Amino acid sequence: MPPAPAVIDAEVWPGVARPPAGMKAQVAGRAADALFRAAVRRLPLRVEYPDGTVLGAGGAEEPVMTMVRPADFAVRIGDNGLIGLGESFMAGDWEAPDLAGVLEVFASSVDTLIPVPLQKLRSLYLPRAPRQERNTEQNTRGNISRHYDLSNELFANFLDSTMSYSAALFPASAGQLAEAGWDALAGAQQAKIDRLLDKAGVGEGTRLLEIGTGWGELALRAAARGATVHTVTLSSEQQALAQQRIAEAGFSGQVTVGLQDYRAVEGEYDAVVSVEMIEAVGYDYWPVYFQTIDRVLAPGGKVAIQAITMPHGRMLATRNAYTWVHKYIFPGGFLPSVRAIESVTEQHTTLRVRERRGMGDHYAATLRLWEERFLQRGQEVRELGFDEVFRRMWLFYLCYSRAGFQSGYLDVQQIVLDRREAQL
Template identity: 35%
Template sequence: MRMLSGLLKKFVRNGRMRLYDAGGTLHEFGSGENGPTVTVRLHDAALHRKLALNPELVAAEAYMDGTLTFEDGSSVHDFLTLFSVNRSGLASAGSQKLLRRAWRGLKRWQQANPLGVAAKNVRHHYDLSTDLYRLFLDEGLNYSCAYFRDPEKDTLEEAQVAKLVHIAAKLRLEPGMTVAEIGSGWGSLAIQLARCGAQVTAINVSPEQLKISRQRVEEAGVADRVTFFERDYRELDGKFDRVVSVGMMEHVGVRHFDEYFGKVRDLLTDDGFAMIHAIGRMTPPGTTGPFIRKYIFPGGYVPALSEVFASLERVGLWAADNEILRLHYYYTIRHWRERFAANRDKAIELYDERFCRMWEFYLSAVELGFLHGSNMVFQLLLSRERDAVPIIRDFIVDDERAMLTPAPKSAAKRQPKVKPKTATRTAPKSPRARKKAE
């Protein structure tokens, strides 16, 4: 217990941890200020040493196994909140510095995602029962950051629709344009883009998601404008007016960034552009936490912007626009965690208690990573040519408002099912577009 006490004295600077060791002795750490008070009980003496050596992974596994429990009204979310507000204290401990150094040394090996392995890693998470995801996602099964205009008033459904519209507005679509979607989830974005008049080629390596996606585009009446393929992004060929990728880059791995952005570049027409939506970090390059890496997203990695832009420089793509969404994912995952908690009994019927504890730990950990950690979301517009994207970004707001504003009832009958969007009138033409018009 001496090793663990030494670590916790350095670690818990905000809030308070009340820890009952395996022998029943109570230890207290922290001042109780600027953080929650959490009561923890250990049921296995082996945890005294294991937690001191690798707390991030062992605490999660002990909670999953039931050998670490909470008392006095404390919860796993309280525990992880205490961890998140003391993150710097843990990083400063000598044993943890050595552990992180080892993780950095293994980083490229841990994120190796060659063909075949990449699909296996993705299926580990996304081929779980869709009924599980229905317990906590919105009706459209959007498993990525939503877009909140008012976090206290917007429902999850409203925020996810706003995200789809925000992305479609950035793509500046016109009827008949071709779009490649890399990593198509359960099909909500493909449906949105098809409703804007685009012909969408969407790829995914999850058979479970593809099955549901094909059903959904049929139900939405856009099956003639969306084609799904079970395919790795490296196996997609052709030329497209637009390329879009949402929540996919996190699965690429740092060794494959050039391969990924090189494929995006090769898929674009000369005057086309891409929209990349992904989780990033505002800190220097790091590693994936051991719990997330082992149990949730094997092969996954949240990149630093320095790694992203260095890769863009190497493959020769213009970064025409970058928007940083700082707290939107925090609000999104808060909804997910609360919905999962409300449907926990149904989740146990689908899986078991250990799985539910793992999922609770995962949702709380990632939610707090966006509240107290370094995580955020970035949305990049990328192009082969400097003038493929309008030189001012007003077109995004103009198109977004046009899509969110209902048409007047008197004009509804006169409007075609897919109408040209206002961006073509309000955004200034690029030099290339003017030359073509002449």
């Protein structure tokens, strides 16, 4: 666990350096404290306060949340809801030896943490997404850059040798995934990629479009099959490293890496593959994302995407929400439901979903390994210039994500689409 920051730079971390102040914040904090204490009393959790108070329905074996500055925690929650939960952890207002375990308890109870009458009022006081974070062609480059251009070295410190930043597919049953170790991760990432390439029919002579390059592993494996690959990204850092890896592997003649918005892609392709890119598209732009794929896909072509998904009802309820993840990790992002993908493609394209496989438990295992590696590489991350607030933020992000998959609140799907007519 990264230590609590001794001093927080208010210019770098304006939402974290100081808790909200003023009468309004104090009133909201008292209300939030009462709601939080009432909620945790029925959860399988132990919340320990400095005065010795212990709340929660859990026993000694349940995850522990230790309050360091409960008053600061309360005003942050009262002022900013779940954004305040993350910011209070970044500030060191609370600790948890098993952070993912604590967050999993909250994720499992997300629909009941706040009384239903108050849930209906959330839109009146919680923040809305800034207009500059909508994924227009003008804004998207900046949104992507804020995450993926942080530093290739940062990502290399917790990703495996394939530099794959998406769910792996382990050769293990659900019961064995908890035992999956670091040595299995690179092979599991390649297995994930190979399954997508197989489903898209990628082989010798295939003209492949990849939307979302990452650091080039999928393009490399497709080129090794004999495909010609055009892959696009909006991250200059990713483009540079992907081009380097492709050149070192001897595939520069088969692969082009474009610094390009997916909407600007031209040409015709036998297959389109996109791994965990739709999450960055934004709710309003899903039709144009799939219309672009439909436009460039050759007759008889296939599409294989990997997408993080959420339940349809939660998707509808949160599509206008501005969350901690938006503010600190993925500006402009939003997770689709499977039903939304099916609906958008049916209404706006000639594409149809033909096959899908859920593998959320594999993502939980992937995130566990990233989290362990990130914590092991704490000194290396610090030497790159990332402070303790950043390190706590990144840990919260990894654990927050893992909790979503462990609780079943999130899933990840490999989805195959094509234009085949429905069979009579």
